[in-house]
Amino acid sequence: MIMKYEVIIYWSQEDQTFIAEVPELPGCAADGETYQEALQNVEVIMQExxxxxxxxxxxxxxxxxxxxFA
Structure with a gap:
């Protein structure tokens, strides 16, 4: 399935990680040590x-x- 939802990725200084959020899916977010990892992780979470x-x-x-939003 191709995900066409907007993903917002930003650096969290507090958590020392990248955060990826999907505003259209309430509570759908993931993190990662890199920008790419955060994006990969949030794609899995979107599907779930x-x-x-x-x-x-x-x-x-x-x-x-x-x-x-941005």
């Missing part, structure tokens, strides 16, 4: 988020494309 939502009968939002 969607699978869990479907199993629970919850609505999975359609990707909206570029958001205005």
């Amino acid at each position: 988020w969607i699978e869990t939502a479907q199993e629970l009968g919850r609505i999975v939002p359609q990707p909206k494309g570029r958001l205005l």
